Amino acid sequence: MVSGMAKTQYYTATSVDGYIADADNSLDWLFEADSGRDGSPFESFFADVGAFAMGATTYEWVLEHESLLDHPNKWASFYGDVPAWVFTHRHRPVVPGVRLSFVSGDVRPVHAAMASAARGKNLWIVGGGELAGGFADAGLLDELILGVAPVTLGAGAPLLPRRLTSSRLSLTDLRRNGEFAYLTYAVGPNRYRIRATGVGTTTERPRYRR
Numbered sequence: 001m002v003s004g005m006a007k008t009q010y011y012t013a014t015s016v017d018g019y020i021a022d023a024d025n026s027l028d029w030l031f032e033a034d035s036g037r038d039g040s041p042f043e044s045f046f047a048d049v050g051a052f053a054m055g056a057t058t059y060e061w062v063l064e065h066e067s068l069l070d071h072p073n074k075w076a077s078f079y080g081d082v083p084a085w086v087f088t089h090r091h092r093p094v095v096p097g098v099r100l101s102f103v104s105g106d107v108r109p110v111h112a113a114m115a116s117a118a119r120g121k122n123l124w125i126v127g128g129g130e131l132a133g134g135f136a137d138a139g140l141l142d143e144l145i146l147g148v149a150p151v152t153l154g155a156g157a158p159l160l161p162r163r164l165t166s167s168r169l170s171l172t173d174l175r176r177n178g179e180f181a182y183l184t185y186a187v188g189p190n191r192y193r194i195r196a197t198g199v200g201t202t203t204e205r206p207r208y209r210r
């Protein structure tokens, strides 16, 4: 159980040039890379996770790659009974017996529901990048944990298609597992205030000051 402040963390593997999947939505390049004697730190990371969220492409990838509809028990072997949220606009197949919620739109109410279900543990944003960006836009992302694989892809699904400069990101940890570099960044507050209006959401930029 995480004590103190639970975090919302975007933990993902990425290529050196900032892609989390190649242009064919494949992760073959990731499994090729040597993760070292101790493997990835995923297990210890996930031990502190109380809820997780992903986009529909990621969900479909996991379903297909692990044949989860034919072997639904595999889900529990990866994720235990930690509840998951899938962002989608469409009907998606459900892995039987899994605590899954299908949601769409604004990340903020989903974040609140996840935090409540997580009972003080961390929230994991699995990806993709646009979804993680939505949490960052809303000021709800606390940490990036990036496992950088020794590969460049040239094109694919972007890691985090946002402009977060060093005024918002600070490097808090750096380690090596095999050929992977693990970089942890704290994400600072969004200086742009997001204000809900009757017709949508507006973003107020701070006035320029000398």
Ligand SMILES: NC(=O)c1ccc[n+]([C@@H]2O[C@H](COP(=O)([O-])OP(=O)(O)OC[C@H]3O[C@@H](n4cnc5c(N)ncnc54)[C@H](OP(=O)(O)O)[C@@H]3O)[C@@H](O)[C@H]2O)c1
Pocket: 012, 013, 014, 019, 020, 021, 025, 026, 027, 030, 054, 055, 056, 057, 058, 059, 061, 062, 087, 088, 089, 090, 103, 104, 105, 106, 107, 126, 127, 128, 129, 130, 131, 134, 157, 158
């Ligand atoms: N390297 C890694 O460790 C890692 C980690 C995560 C993912 N991946 C891979 O990276 C790729 C990511 O794919 P992606 O960039 O397409 O991202 P994604 O977030 O997995 O999927 C995007 C789709 O999710 C749905 N969606 C996202 N936000 C939504 C919202 N707020 N409301 C409703 N629906 C929403 C939309 O689908 P619909 O409109 O069609 O429903 C959207 O097209 C996948 O291939 C995945 O396997 C790799």
